[in-house]
Amino acid sequence: MTRVHTQLIGAAALSLALAGITSAHAAPSGTVAFLMPDQASTRYEQHDFPGFKAEMGKLCPDCKVLYQNANADASQQQQQFNSVIAQGAKVIVLDPVDSTAAASLVHMAQSQGIKVIAYDRPVPSTPADYYVSFDNEAIGKSIALSLVEHLKASGVAGSKGGVLEVNGSPTDAAAGLIKKGIHEGLQGSGYKTLSEFDTPEWAPPKAQQWVSGQVTRFGPQIVGVVAANDGTAGGTIAAFKAAGVNPVPPVTGNDATTAGLQLIIAGDQYNTILKPSEIVAGAAAKVAVGFLDGKPVKGETTLFKTPSQLFKPAVITQQNIKAEVVDKGFANAKDLCTGRYADGCKKLGIGG
Known part of the structure; x- marks a missing residue:
C-alpha cells in the first residue's frame, strides 16, 4: 500500500x-x-x-x-x-x-x-x-485512504457497494476533525458512503448497536467500515460477528490499543493509528x-x-505491526499474543 x-x-x-x-x-x-x-x-x-x-x-x-x-x-x-x-x-x-x-x-x-x-x-x-x-484531521484522512487502497488492491469494485462511517462523539471537536479527514480520504475514492453515525461518548456498545442496524439494512453492500477509533471498531466488528457475517469487511481504527492491535493480529480489524x-x-x-x-x-x-x-500519526496494519509496534517497544508480544491471538502472532512472526 x-x-x-x-x-x-x-x-x-x-x-x-x-x-x-x-x-x-x-x-x-x-x-x-x-x-x-x-x-x-x-x-x-x-x-x-x-x-x-x-x-x-x-x-x-x-x-x-x-x-x-x-x-x-x-x-x-x-x-x-x-x-x-x-x-x-x-x-x-x-x-x-x-x-x-x-x-x-x-x-x-x-x-x-x-x-x-x-x-x-x-x-x-x-x-x-x-x-x-x-494531527486529528490527518488521522481521519490516513485511515480512510488506507482502507480505500486496501479495497482497490483487493479488487473490490466501487459498484459492489459502499462503506459505513462510524465517527466519534458529537461533542468532541477532535472527533469532528477526524470526521473531516475521513470525508477527505473517501472523496473521489469510488466508494460511496452508505451511512454514517456520530457515536455518543465514543461508547463501543452504541457503535455496535448502530452498526447492527446497518448490517440488517445494507447486508453485503457494506464493503468496509471507517471507524474513528479502536473502541468503535471493536463495537463494529462485534456487530458483524453477531450477525454471522464472515469474513468481516475491513474495519479501520485509531489509538493502537491492545484490543485494537489484537484484532489486527486476528485479521478482524484492518488498521489502526499508532500515536503514543x-x-x-x-x-x-x-x-x-x-x-x-x-x-x-x-x-x-x-x-x-x-x-x-x-x-x-502512523498507520498500522498487519504488514508493519511487528516492525513498528512490537520491535520498537510500543507494545510487547506477551500482552498481545494471548489466547486466541497466539496463532495470529505466530503467522506474523510476533513473539517466540
Whole structure:
C-alpha cells in the first residue's frame, strides 16, 4: 500500500524539544492540573497521565500534579475544573468532554491568570493558551485512504457497494476533525458512503448497536467500515460477528490499543493509528513548565487561533505491526499474543 504518514515519529520528535522552554536556572514550582475526558478509552489511565506525570517529575520535581477524569460527564468536568483552581492550579491541561462547553472554562481560568493547554481535543470557539495533539484531521484522512487502497488492491469494485462511517462523539471537536479527514480520504475514492453515525461518548456498545442496524439494512453492500477509533471498531466488528457475517469487511481504527492491535493480529480489524500518548503528554508537560517559568511558548502552527503543536500519526496494519509496534517497544508480544491471538502472532512472526 502507499504509506500515508507511516513513518513513525523519530528520535527528534521523541525529544519533544520546544523552543524557549529550557531554562538555565532552577526549575520552577507550582500546581498543574491534568483533566481527562473519559474512561471508555483506556489510553488516559494507561498512557496519557503516566506519561504526563513522568515528564513533570523530570522537568519540575517540586511541582504538584493534580489528576482527574470526568468519565464522559461535562458537568463533572466543570466541577473538577473548579476544584483544581481552588487547589491553586496555575496551569490546567484540559482534554474536554464537550469542546463547546469548555469555552466557558477557558474564559474563567484565563480571567484569573491561569494558563489552559487544550490537549488532544481543541476548544474551537475560544483560543486556549496552547494546543497539543496528534494531527486529528490527518488521522481521519490516513485511515480512510488506507482502507480505500486496501479495497482497490483487493479488487473490490466501487459498484459492489459502499462503506459505513462510524465517527466519534458529537461533542468532541477532535472527533469532528477526524470526521473531516475521513470525508477527505473517501472523496473521489469510488466508494460511496452508505451511512454514517456520530457515536455518543465514543461508547463501543452504541457503535455496535448502530452498526447492527446497518448490517440488517445494507447486508453485503457494506464493503468496509471507517471507524474513528479502536473502541468503535471493536463495537463494529462485534456487530458483524453477531450477525454471522464472515469474513468481516475491513474495519479501520485509531489509538493502537491492545484490543485494537489484537484484532489486527486476528485479521478482524484492518488498521489502526499508532500515536503514543506519552509523546503528546510529554509535550504538554514541557509547555506547562514553560508557562510556570514565565517563558514564551511558541507553537509550530496555529489551529483555532491557538498556538499549536501537532504530531504526525502512523498507520498500522498487519504488514508493519511487528516492525513498528512490537520491535520498537510500543507494545510487547506477551500482552498481545494471548489466547486466541497466539496463532495470529505466530503467522506474523510476533513473539517466540
